[in-house]
Amino acid sequence: MPVKNYSDFIKEDISDLSIVPEHMAQGDMSEEQEMAIGQLKTIIDHSSELINLVANADNKDLEAWVQSKITTATDYIETVHSYMQGRLDNKDENPK
Secondary structure: OOOOOHHHHHHHHHHOOOOOOHHHHOOOOOHHHHHHHHHHHHHHHHHHHHHHHHHOOOOOOOOHHHHHHHHHHHHHHHHHHHHHHHHHHHHHHOOO
16 A cells, blocks of 8 residues: 655645745744744644654554543643634634
8 A cells, every 4th residue: 555645735734824924024023932833833843743653553543642642732732722813703703
């Protein structure tokens, strides 16, 4: 069976997204924003690699601790996303 490379799929999938708005790419970000964006890009890179590793593993059964770490990471990212999205939604509903 041919080995699938999901990295290309992931890169194609996110290539249309403007990860960093243009005004921010010009240096209008705080250190915290720059750090968070760097960390999120690392998550994207590692996730892309992990998709390949998991999809093409000889052993189809993931160890429980691996599944647990992926579940925890998913929960953390979803929690931060929900929080940030809620802040954005509130800002849109209550402009200053």
